[in-house]
Amino acid sequence: xxxxxxxxxxxxxxxxxxxxGVVLSKSPIYSVLCLIVVFFAISGHYVxxxxxxxxxxxxxxxxxxxxxxxxxxxxxxxxxxxxxPPKNVYLKFAGVISGMCLMVVIISALAQSxxxxxxxxxxxxxxxxxxxxxxxxxTYVIPFEISSVLFLSAIVGAVVxxxxxxxxxxx
Amino acid sequence: xxxxxDWMVFIEKLVLIIAVVSGSLVIAMYSTYMERKVAAVLQDRxxxxxxxxxxxxxxxxxxxxxxxxxxxxxxxxxxxLFILGPCLAMLTAMMVGxxxxxxxxxxxxxxxxxxxxxxxxxxxxxxxxxxxxxVYGIMIGGWASNNKFSLFGAMRAASQIISYELAMGxxxxxxxxxxxxxxxxxxxxxxxxxxxxxFKQPLGFLIFLICAFAECNRTPFDLAEAENELVGGYHTEYxxxxxxxxxxxxxxxxxxxxxxxxSLFFGGYDIPFVNDMHLAQNIGTNWAAILQGxxxxxxxxxxxxxxxxxxxxxxxxxxxxxxxxxxxxxxxLALFNMVITGGLILLKQNHWHF
Amino acid sequence: xxxxxxxxxxxxxxxxxxxxxxxxxxxxKGMAITFSHMFKKKPTINYPEKKRPFSPVFRGxxxxxxxxxxxxxxxxxxxxxxxxxxxxxxxxxxERQPGEEHLYKEEKYAAKYEINMLRCIFCGxxxxxxxxxxxxxxxTFAPSNFQRKGxxxxxxxLLIPDPIKEPEAxxxxxxxxxxxxxxxxxxx
Numbered sequence: 001x002x003x004x005x006x007x008x009x010x011x012x013x014x015x016x017x018x019x020x021g022v023v024l025s026k027s028p029i030y031s032v033l034c035l036i037v038v039f040f041a042i043s044g045h046y047v048x049x050x051x052x053x054x055x056x057x058x059x060x061x062x063x064x065x066x067x068x069x070x071x072x073x074x075x076x077x078x079x080x081x082x083x084x085p086p087k088n089v090y091l092k093f094a095g096v097i098s099g100m101c102l103m104v105v106i107i108s109a110l111a112q113s114x115x116x117x118x119x120x121x122x123x124x125x126x127x128x129x130x131x132x133x134x135x136x137x138x139t140y141v142i143p144f145e146i147s148s149v150l151f152l153s154a155i156v157g158a159v160v161x162x163x164x165x166x167x168x169x170x171x
Numbered sequence: 172x173x174x175x176x177d178w179m180v181f182i183e184k185l186v187l188i189i190a191v192v193s194g195s196l197v198i199a200m201y202s203t204y205m206e207r208k209v210a211a212v213l214q215d216r217x218x219x220x221x222x223x224x225x226x227x228x229x230x231x232x233x234x235x236x237x238x239x240x241x242x243x244x245x246x247x248x249x250x251x252l253f254i255l256g257p258c259l260a261m262l263t264a265m266m267v268g269x270x271x272x273x274x275x276x277x278x279x280x281x282x283x284x285x286x287x288x289x290x291x292x293x294x295x296x297x298x299x300x301x302x303x304x305x306v307y308g309i310m311i312g313g314w315a316s317n318n319k320f321s322l323f324g325a326m327r328a329a330s331q332i333i334s335y336e337l338a339m340g341x342x343x344x345x346x347x348x349x350x351x352x353x354x355x356x357x358x359x360x361x362x363x364x365x366x367x368x369x370f371k372q373p374l375g376f377l378i379f380l381i382c383a384f385a386e387c388n389r390t391p392f393d394l395a396e397a398e399n400e401l402v403g404g405y406h407t408e409y410x411x412x413x414x415x416x417x418x419x420x421x422x423x424x425x426x427x428x429x430x431x432x433x434s435l436f437f438g439g440y441d442i443p444f445v446n447d448m449h450l451a452q453n454i455g456t457n458w459a460a461i462l463q464g465x466x467x468x469x470x471x472x473x474x475x476x477x478x479x480x481x482x483x484x485x486x487x488x489x490x491x492x493x494x495x496x497x498x499x500x501x502x503x504l505a506l507f508n509m510v511i512t513g514g515l516i517l518l519k520q521n522h523w524h525f
Numbered sequence: 526x527x528x529x530x531x532x533x534x535x536x537x538x539x540x541x542x543x544x545x546x547x548x549x550x551x552x553x554k555g556m557a558i559t560f561s562h563m564f565k566k567k568p569t570i571n572y573p574e575k576k577r578p579f580s581p582v583f584r585g586x587x588x589x590x591x592x593x594x595x596x597x598x599x600x601x602x603x604x605x606x607x608x609x610x611x612x613x614x615x616x617x618x619x620e621r622q623p624g625e626e627h628l629y630k631e632e633k634y635a636a637k638y639e640i641n642m643l644r645c646i647f648c649g650x651x652x653x654x655x656x657x658x659x660x661x662x663x664x665t666f667a668p669s670n671f672q673r674k675g676x677x678x679x680x681x682x683l684l685i686p687d688p689i690k691e692p693e694a695x696x697x698x699x700x701x702x703x704x705x706x707x708x709x710x711x712x713x
Contacts, residue, residue, distance in 0.1 A: 052293045053293055053296070059304070068307070071314075072310075072329055072330070213562050215568065480556060480559065484559040485552060
């Protein structure tokens with residue numbers, strides 16, 4: 001076993017255990033914290049693949065910004081176990097079925113992708129920022145620009161939603 | 172071989188890590204002393220002068236006091252998170268030190284040793300990642316205290332840090348366009364014996380400086396611990412060394428953000444008005460490295476002094492003013508700076524022809 | 526409203542100009558002000574090492590006086606205790622035995638003389654009441670203490686050092702009163 005392999009197994013186990021923690025923990029705060037651990041483990045995997053940029057962006061965007069907002073909301077809402085309204089039996093049933101469907105999809109996808117093993121050569125520099133930037137701005141420039149338009153519309157949408165209340169209050 | 176590591180590199184890095192961590196701890200310790208002295212001097216007082224000559228042992232006395240104080244954990248708090256909070260704050264504060272180039276290199280035992288723990292390809296992004304983690308220490312600690320004032324402080328800190336991180340990142344994009352690299356080592360290398368980046372990006376530096384103040388929760392942006400509104404802010408319920416950790420983390424943050432600012436805008440370990448390359452050839456690499464380290468340290472101390480000088484001059488912002496400044500002034504300014512810089516770079520590439 | 530003095534400063538409520546709204550110049554100005562304070566003389570005195578001289582009429586801790594031969598002047602007449610508005614002084618009189626002439630100036634002396642410094646208001650009435658110039662208020666104040674009983678000063682705390690055996694300590698305890706050996710006020 002090499003160091004990378006040990007690290008891989010360690011990170012994998014950590015990711016799965018933390019993911020289980022997200023679902024199993026009673027307190028929503030602990031769920032959020034477990035999710036952050038998952039993100040860190042995944043970032044560790046990125047680093048193992050020498051994709052440093054992806055790793056750090058994953059941390060900055062997901063763990064650093066989005067999860068902080070999640071934590072924010074969870075802390076302010078003061079979610080307790082007894083505050084949750086009791087669920088309809090039909091709803092539970094629908095939930096189970098849709099969950100099973102998702103599981104089938106994932107398992108079939110995994111089963112098909114079993115043969116496709118992309119060998120990750122050691123010291124590959126595909127994930128480094130220079131190569132990533134070159135690829136993004138040459139081969140994939142159109143999807144990149146489209147996604148930026150998407151982001152822009154999301155920003156505008158957020159501003160519009162945020163403005164609405166203020167106008168109402170003024171009227 | 173199971174663990175095929177280059178042991179020399181391992182030891183080298185380990186020593187460097189220990190040096191940086193203990194160094195930043197000692198400096199953080201003495202910046203508490205410096206803070207009190209600066210405050211005193213700016214207010215026509217004398218400051219601590221009882222423990223040792225000129226009060227030089229005061230930080231030790233303070234630390235001893237914190238260690239011996241009773242450790243109180245509130246009854247209704249979540250104990251694990253309550254302890255996790257200050258640990259996270261300290262951890263994230265220390266982690267920034269890993270990518271800062273503390274000097275060029277030294278030659279010991281026939282080996283060239285780079286005075287940077289990790290020259291990662293994404294240097295400055297790493298700093299951002301770690302800084303954005305810093306919120307968790309405050310948020311978790313504030314929430315786990317189960318005290319509404321702590322929660323208020325934590326919420327304020329979190330929203331403030333997220334808001335100012337944006338402006339900080341945007342102000343840096345212009346700098347990255349100028350330097351063309353993310354690695355701090357390369358950035359410092361580009362400034363060696365050339366113009367420092369401050370002359371190329373004055374507006375960017377100003378925005379970065381303001382955001383650094385906000386990120387460190389320093390006055391005028393210390394709303395997270397506004398005593399007159401929130402008792403003690405997020406660390407109201409903390410006592411003993413856990414409180415000490417929070418306070419320490421703030422000073423380490425200050426020290427390391429000064430180091431980042433110096434590396435980004437003030438040439439890092441570059442000795443001003445001196446050609447470092449020639450110097451290194453003349454007096455040897457090691458002596459040059461020591462001089463450069465001293466130079467870097469001097470610049471950092473100046474920034475630490477600036478932090479304190481501002482703290483004892485400017486009153487705290489109101490919360491809406493803080494948000495207005497961040498979102499409505501700094502971000503547009505940073506965007507403007509980015510566009511102008513991009514335009515100028517394009518013009519220069521076209522040899523100043525439209 | 527009409528201004529009564531010419532010191533009135535009218536507050537300008539005009540909207541800020543662009544220069545003022547920039548905020549940075551004002552910050553720099555403020556920082557220059559604080560920076561200039563670094564070079565100002567500090568009025569603080571390093572207290573235990575350096576002490577501010579008291580005014581010659583300062584009323585501090587009481588002192589029981591001796592005459593030039595080192596004999597206690599107090600005769601335990603009790604006038605000071607009567608004069609004391611805070612009732613801080615208690616004393617017990619005793620008669621001088623033969624052979625004690627070198628200790629006490631008059632035939633009667635105070636065997637016990639106590640001042641409760643927690644009650645004393647340092648008004649100086651005791652000094653004014655004393656017909657023998659035996660008590661006066663010195664130029665120090667009572668140091669802090671951990672217990673109440675530490676503030677009840679007995680004769681050994683109050684008596685001035687012997688002028689013959691310890692002339693230096695005597696002069697020090699006497700302070701600038703030495704310049705006015707007649708005392709202040711009770712001679713009238």
